[in-house]
Amino acid sequence: MSTTVIRNARLLDEDVVDLLIEDGAFTAVGTGLDAPADAHEVDATDLVALPGLVDLHTHVREPGREDAETVLTGSRAAARGGFTCVHAMANTDPVADTAGVVEQVWRLGLEGGFCDVQPVGAVTVGLGGERLAELGAMADSAAGVRVFSDDGKCVSDAVLMRRALEYVKAFDGVIAQHAQEPRLTEGAQMNEGPLSGELGLTGWPAVAEEAIVARDVLLAEHVGSRLHVCHVSTRGSVEIIRWAKSRGINVTAEVTPHHLLLSDEVVRSYDPIYKVNPPLRSADDVQAVREALADGTIDVVATDHAPHPMEDKECEWSAAAFGMLGLETALSVVQQTMVDPGLLTWADVAGRMSYRPAEIGRVAGHGRPIAVGEPANLALVDPSAERVVEATDTASLSRNTPYAGLTVPGRVVATFLRGRATVLDGELQEVYA
Amino acid sequence: MTFTHLLSAADLSREDAVRILDTAEELLSVASRPIKKLPTLRGRTVVNLFFEDSTRTRISFEAAAKRLSADVINFSAKGSSVSKGESLKDTALTLQAMGADAVVVRHHHSGAPHRLAHAQWTQGAVVNAGDGTHEHPTQALLDAFTMRRHLVGGGAGPLGGKGQSLEGKNITIVGDVLHSRVARSNALLLDTLGAHVTLVAPPTLLPVGVDHWPVQTSYDLDAAMEKSDAVMMLRVQRERMNAAFFPSAREYSRRYGLDVARMNRLPDHAIVMHPGPMNRGMEINADVADSDRSVIVEQVTNGVAVRMAVLYLLLGGAAEEENE
Amino acid sequence: MVAPSGAARPDPVPADARTVLDENDIARALTRITHEILERNRGSADVLLLGIPTRGVHLAHRVARRMSEVEGREITAGSLDVTMYRDDLRLKPARSLEHTEIPDDIDDRVVVLVDDVLYSGRTIRAALDALNELGRPRLVQLAVLVDRGHRELPIRADFVGKNLPTSLAEKVKVTLVETDDVDAVTIVGGAPA
Numbered sequence: 031m032s033t034t035v036i037r038n039a040r041l042l043d044e045d046v047v048d049l050l051i052e053d054g055a056f057t058a059v060g061t062g063l064d065a066p067a068d069a070h071e072v073d074a075t076d077l078v079a080l081p082g083l084v085d086l087h088t089h090v091r092e093p094g095r096e097d098a099e100t101v102l103t104g105s106r107a108a109a110r111g112g113f114t115c116v117h118a119m120a121n122t123d124p125v126a127d128t129a130g131v132v133e134q135v136w137r138l139g140l141e142g143g144f145c146d147v148q149p150v151g152a153v154t155v156g157l158g159g160e161r162l163a164e165l166g167a168m169a170d171s172a173a174g175v176r177v178f179s180d181d182g183k184c185v186s187d188a189v190l191m192r193r194a195l196e197y198v199k200a201f202d203g204v205i206a207q208h209a210q211e212p213r214l215t216e217g218a219q220m221n222e223g224p225l226s227g228e229l230g231l232t233g234w235p236a237v238a239e240e241a242i243v244a245r246d247v248l249l250a251e252h253v254g255s256r257l258h259v260c261h262v263s264t265r266g267s268v269e270i271i272r273w274a275k276s277r278g279i280n281v282t283a284e285v286t287p288h289h290l291l292l293s294d295e296v297v298r299s300y301d302p303i304y305k306v307n308p309p310l311r312s313a314d315d316v317q318a319v320r321e322a323l324a325d326g327t328i329d330v331v332a333t334d335h336a337p338h339p340m341e342d343k344e345c346e347w348s349a350a351a352f353g354m355l356g357l358e359t360a361l362s363v364v365q366q367t368m369v370d371p372g373l374l375t376w377a378d379v380a381g382r383m384s385y386r387p388a389e390i391g392r393v394a395g396h397g398r399p400i401a402v403g404e405p406a407n408l409a410l411v412d413p414s415a416e417r418v419v420e421a422t423d424t425a426s427l428s429r430n431t432p433y434a435g436l437t438v439p440g441r442v443v444a445t446f447l448r449g450r451a452t453v454l455d456g457e458l459q460e461v462y463a
Numbered sequence: 464m465t466f467t468h469l470l471s472a473a474d475l476s477r478e479d480a481v482r483i484l485d486t487a488e489e490l491l492s493v494a495s496r497p498i499k500k501l502p503t504l505r506g507r508t509v510v511n512l513f514f515e516d517s518t519r520t521r522i523s524f525e526a527a528a529k530r531l532s533a534d535v536i537n538f539s540a541k542g543s544s545v546s547k548g549e550s551l552k553d554t555a556l557t558l559q560a561m562g563a564d565a566v567v568v569r570h571h572h573s574g575a576p577h578r579l580a581h582a583q584w585t586q587g588a589v590v591n592a593g594d595g596t597h598e599h600p601t602q603a604l605l606d607a608f609t610m611r612r613h614l615v616g617g618g619a620g621p622l623g624g625k626g627q628s629l630e631g632k633n634i635t636i637v638g639d640v641l642h643s644r645v646a647r648s649n650a651l652l653l654d655t656l657g658a659h660v661t662l663v664a665p666p667t668l669l670p671v672g673v674d675h676w677p678v679q680t681s682y683d684l685d686a687a688m689e690k691s692d693a694v695m696m697l698r699v700q701r702e703r704m705n706a707a708f709f710p711s712a713r714e715y716s717r718r719y720g721l722d723v724a725r726m727n728r729l730p731d732h733a734i735v736m737h738p739g740p741m742n743r744g745m746e747i748n749a750d751v752a753d754s755d756r757s758v759i760v761e762q763v764t765n766g767v768a769v770r771m772a773v774l775y776l777l778l779g780g781a782a783e784e785e786n787e
Numbered sequence: 788m789v790a791p792s793g794a795a796r797p798d799p800v801p802a803d804a805r806t807v808l809d810e811n812d813i814a815r816a817l818t819r820i821t822h823e824i825l826e827r828n829r830g831s832a833d834v835l836l837l838g839i840p841t842r843g844v845h846l847a848h849r850v851a852r853r854m855s856e857v858e859g860r861e862i863t864a865g866s867l868d869v870t871m872y873r874d875d876l877r878l879k880p881a882r883s884l885e886h887t888e889i890p891d892d893i894d895d896r897v898v899v900l901v902d903d904v905l906y907s908g909r910t911i912r913a914a915l916d917a918l919n920e921l922g923r924p925r926l927v928q929l930a931v932l933v934d935r936g937h938r939e940l941p942i943r944a945d946f947v948g949k950n951l952p953t954s955l956a957e958k959v960k961v962t963l964v965e966t967d968d969v970d971a972v973t974i975v976g977g978a979p980a
């Protein structure tokens with residue numbers, strides 16, 4: 031393995047240091063480090079060194095919809111976003127509900143080498159919401175699945191949810207719930223509020239999310255298990271989670287970058303680029319999730335990166351697919367909505383986008399501090415950069431970013447996965463000797 | 464004209480709306496001429512793009528365009544490539560290639576005309592002929608036109624209300640507001656024209672956020688009758704009761720249907736309207752529909768004149784890009 | 788009734804305007820035209836006066852009043868909006884429509900079209916097209932207050948208040964009390980080179 035020395039990186043405690051990386055791990059951290067003559071030097075002056083980001087919520091579409099994204103293209107996009115580990119959701123075709131499928135996804139990630147791809151197992155067979163999938167087999171597989179989710183669908187059956195929460199205790203798993211009461215959201219298209227009434231789009235009431243969140247925290251308390259709430263989008267959900275945490279219930283929660291930045295006003299355009307599940311909510315909800323992320327009620331930012339081919343977005347709103355890209359813009363959106371306004375420090379960002387997600391997902395070797403002996407998973411970020419998001423400037427196979435044309439702060443300059451540079455100068459590194 | 468498409472009643476200022484009504488007033492007489500045709504839109508192509516069956520609206524637009532001598536192409540999604548999976552985008556590009564100057568679009572998805580107009584797939588003027596549960600602006604215009612003819616300038620008669628709005632008139636709209644594009648467009652347009660709108664419906668059939676609309680709402684039809692200058696009954700689909708919007712057709716009809724007893728509580732000058740097609744015995748009683756107060760048939764006649772006015776004002780002049 | 792958009796646009800008379808017909812000239816011209824129409828058509832029995840909006844309608848009403856006095860019976864004039872028949876619609880934004888009111892069946896009548904200024908002849912062509920779709924007059928005649936020449940179509944007036952040779956650079960303005968506070972025909976611009 032090679033040796034890399036990173037010069038003048040700003041650590042989270044504001045110290046500016048050199049980082050020596052040998053054999054995939056940090057071997058020295060300090061000022062004016064001596065490096066071997068053949069070491070690769072990276073100048074990180076004015077760059078913030080973040081621990082490699084960990085995403086709890088990515089859709090890679092493989093197997094099944096390789097036209098929208100593959101494990102490889104998704105992990106390349108992740109690397110460009112500063113991620114070194116992503117959790118691949120189970121709603122593929124076939125569904126990741128067996129050890130075979132999760133191992134395939136996991137191996138494809140390893141082979142790609144851009145980002146560790148940690149599969150999420152389905153809670154129920156085929157996401158059908160009727161029978162538990164073989165959670166134990168997935169946990170015991172090479173992929174070592176710890177996060178289980180029917181994401182895209184809600185485990186709405188209360189008994190099934192209870193059993194799932196109980197069952198995963200055996201291997202310290204967590205159920206990541208996509209909180210959406212199905213009957214309350216039949217045909218739903220956008221946040222239910224004055225705008226849905228005006229636009230004539232079927233409303234998606236906040237209560238459809240909050241009712242499930244409330245039920246699930248009570249179930250988690252009752253059976254003493256771990257619950258993770260995916261993509262929290264409403265003030266009501268935030269308040270329930272805050273209450274649950276104050277009661278000591280073992281619940282964690284995530285928010286997406288788009289729910290931090292965008293409100294339902296953009297739906298006025300009827301452009302399905304803004305169609306997402308859960309829907310973009312009111313400005314007040316946006317405010318609430320920002321506050322909750324700041325005060326820790328919401329633990330982590332997760333992208334819900336959801337690639338879709340153009341034809342599923344270039345159509346009528348109601349006919350369009352739900353979801354938007356997120357991996358390559360997540361950090362910029364978090365900087366814009368949380369860091370620049372002073373709600374989070376970069377150290378807080380490391381917690382919410384690396385340490386805590388790795389802890390929730392129980393992934394070893396990620397979400398570790400930048401310190402001697404730790405795996406060299408690292409993102410170098412230029413917070414003073416500004417860039418205009420372009421839909422075509424992506425490593426994803428899809429282009430459904432809602433931020434095209436927006437000027438956002440921050441740029442991931444380099445990403446290292448176990449010492450290997452996956453991104454340098456903002457460019458993906460195919461080979462690095 | 465301050466609009467290049469007609470997608471929502473909200474696109475219209477009061478000046479625009481009155482101008483359309485005044486133009487329609489002049490065009491109404493064309494229907495009674497021996498030759499019901501004007502040469503105005505000769506050489507222009509109007510495409511009726513109907514993704515949803517609506518013979519009434521299509522015929523009305525077709526008659527309007529033909530009376531203005533436009534070439535009319537009817538494009539029905541049923542049995543066409545659209546039903547075989549062709550996208551709205553490709554359909555729009557096809558129409559653009561055919562040189563459509565205006566696209567009259569009816570669609571089961573809310574916002575589809577908006578997409579068509581703003582996604583730059585076609586350069587023609589887009590007229591919303593009803594989209595999902597969103598809007599139906601030409602219906603609102605013909606309703607306002609009908610109201611003005613009866614309620615303004617001393618009542619019925621040509622030119623009674625020319626140049627005027629509906630300032631101060633009390634209009635009651637009754638029924639399935641939640642699913643009604645007619646109600647949305649009417650609420651917006653009538654407010655623009657200065658009328659006071661009251662929406663009457665069971666709470667289940669009023670949209671969340673209706674308190675932000677420029678209207679009053681009520682659950683009590685009887686209470687609204689005495690002050691109404693016009694009462695408009697909306698079509699209520701019987702199937703709605705399967706989704707628990709109301710317990711039964713009979714209960715709906717009893718509480719929110721317009722029967723003779725209720726109609727008799729209206730002021731003498733008040734008119735009864737319905738955008739059609741009616742569910743006789745559901746939201747409106749047959750005796751009411753056929754009564755002297757009912758202007759339902761007139762609404763159909765007026766629809767052609769109003770649509771002629773809209774097409775003329777959108778297409779009759781220079782298109783912006785043709786300006787030298 | 789006049790549509791608001793066509794109504795009272797107080798047109799300030801520019802400084803270089805030259806008045807060619809004043810109130811009395813206009814009155815005399817209309818009286819003469821009235822008599823010519825009656826003479827040519829041997830009375831008013833078959834005559835149907837149709838003014839072309841906006842000012843042609845006012846002139847037609849004035850002629851009708853004079854005709855009523857001479858004939859000793861009530862004669863009314865109608866109006867014929869030609870907007871929808873114009874050949875220059877696509878050169879300007881869509882115009883508001885003026886009112887068309889045909890007081891009587893035009894079939895087999897002598898329709899006298901009345902307009903303020905005869906210029907290119909295109910308005911009259913549009914009026915003939917409009918008439919064509921309303922019925923079949925036995926005869927169509929044209930009365931204008933001013934004929935300023937520069938015809939672009941083979942059209943001529945039967946009754947002319949004043950022939951007014953003009954240059955293309957000049958503008959002829961007709962103002963009438965009904966819409967503009969004062970009766971006058973003025974020429975604006977086109978100062979001799």
